[in-house]
Amino acid sequence: GEKVEQHESTLSVREGDSAVINCTYTDTASSYFPWYKQEAGKSLHFVIDIRSNVDRKQSQRLIVLLDKKAKRFSLHITATQPEDSAIYFCAASTSNNRIFFGDGTQLVVKP
Amino acid sequence: NAGVIQTPRHKVTGKGQEATLWCEPISGHSAVFWYRQTIVQGLEFLTYFRNQAPIDDSGMPKERFSAQMPNQSHSTLKIQSTQPQDSAVYLCASSLGGANTEVFFGRGTRLTVV
Numbered sequence: 001g002e003k004v005e006q007h008e009s010t011l012s013v014r015e016g017d018s019a020v021i022n023c024t025y026t027d028t029a030s031s032y033f034p035w036y037k038q039e040a041g042k043s044l045h046f047v048i049d050i051r052s053n054v055d056r057k058q059s060q061r062l063i064v065l066l067d068k069k070a071k072r073f074s075l076h077i078t079a080t081q082p083e084d085s086a087i088y089f090c091a092a093s094t095s096n097n098r099i100f101f102g103d104g105t106q107l108v109v110k111p
Numbered sequence: 112n113a114g115v116i117q118t119p120r121h122k123v124t125g126k127g128q129e130a131t132l133w134c135e136p137i138s139g140h141s142a143v144f145w146y147r148q149t150i151v152q153g154l155e156f157l158t159y160f161r162n163q164a165p166i167d168d169s170g171m172p173k174e175r176f177s178a179q180m181p182n183q184s185h186s187t188l189k190i191q192s193t194q195p196q197d198s199a200v201y202l203c204a205s206s207l208g209g210a211n212t213e214v215f216f217g218r219g220t221r222l223t224v225v
Contacts, residue, residue, distance in 0.1 A: 032211035043202060044216040051211055089154065095210040097142055098167055101154040 002027040004092050006102030014110050019077040021105045023090035026071065030092040033066060033073050034099065038087045047088075048075070080109045115217035117203050123223045124193050132188040132220045136205030143186045144204040144214065145178055154202075160186060161208055193224045 007022045025033075034049040050057045050064040050073065057064045063076040077084055090102045116135040124130045136143045145157040156170040160180040171178065175193075180186040190197055200219040206212045 034213065036216075043218045044204075046213055046215065049211075049213065093211065096167070097144075097161075097206065097208070097210065097212075097214075098156060098159055099144075099214060100156070103153045 002030055002092055002094070002100040004090060004100045004102040006090055006105055008105045009103065010106045010108070012108045012110065013080050015080055015082060017080055019080050019084070019107055019109070021075045021088055021090065021107070022072065023074065023092075023102050024070075024072050025092040025100075027092070027094065028071070029094045030100075031095060032093040033064070034091050034093070035062075035064065035075050036089045036091065036101075038089065038104070040086075044089065077107075080107075082109050082111055085109045115203055115205050115215055117201075117217035117220050119220060120218065121221045121223070123225060126194060126224055127192050130190045130193050130197075130222055130224075132190075132201050132203075132222070134186045134188070134203030134217060135184060136186065136203070137215055138184070139207070140205035140215075141183070141208035142206045142212075142214075143180060144206075145186070145188050146202040146204065146216075148200045148202055148219070149198075157188070157201075190222075193222075195224045198222055198224045 003026045013019045031052040036044040048062045061078045066073045087104045091099045093099045118133045143160045147155045158168040158178045163180045175191045178188045202219045204214045204216045206214040
């Protein structure tokens with residue numbers, strides 16, 4: 001089955017800087033790559049996704065890049081704010097809707 | 112839209128007892144998923160229904176875990192003879208069911224087996 005690896009287990013940045021979280025996947029059939037944010041004590045909250053028919057997607061301060069050849073995708077958070085601090089999960093899914101998650105990256109944005 | 116509703120939020124059971132967890136998906140969503148989250152294992156897929164039919168239960172421990180979706184408005188996850196290693200946050204999620212559609216998660220049920 002699919003295996004998603006999230007390369008950074010923790011990431012610390014200063015407020016205003018950019019944060020980048022990198023993930024890789026193994027199944028070439030994966031075509032949907034959502035990202036979720038989990039704040040302390042809360043459930044997963046969808047933040048952005050990208051489908052395999054594009055290689056870049058932006059939503060306000062969030063940018064997702066997808067490199068299908070390398071089976072690699074990344075989340076870029078620009079102009080970070082303290083409220084961006086959370087655990088971020090990358091994920092991959094094939095057309096059968098089952099989502100495989102990475103292990104999560106704890107992002108800390110220092111004021 | 113109240114989102115995906117899971118009850119109870121917290122449940123404590125004694126070892127060997129049965130635990131039933133409830134999920135109400137978002138109205139109109141045809142796909143329902145169950146995941147388990149622990150610090151050690153991370154997010155583990157358990158099972159998935161589409162239009163109330165079980166599609167993939169490959170993540171379910173075979174012997175003590177079962178899931179049902181008797182109607183489109185709720186699903187249950189039942190754990191028989193609970194063990195301490197079953198302690199986790201159990202997350203239910205739903206989506207519209209089409210390929211590559213956004214999945215919405217509930218707040219989870221924290222199960223503690225003592």
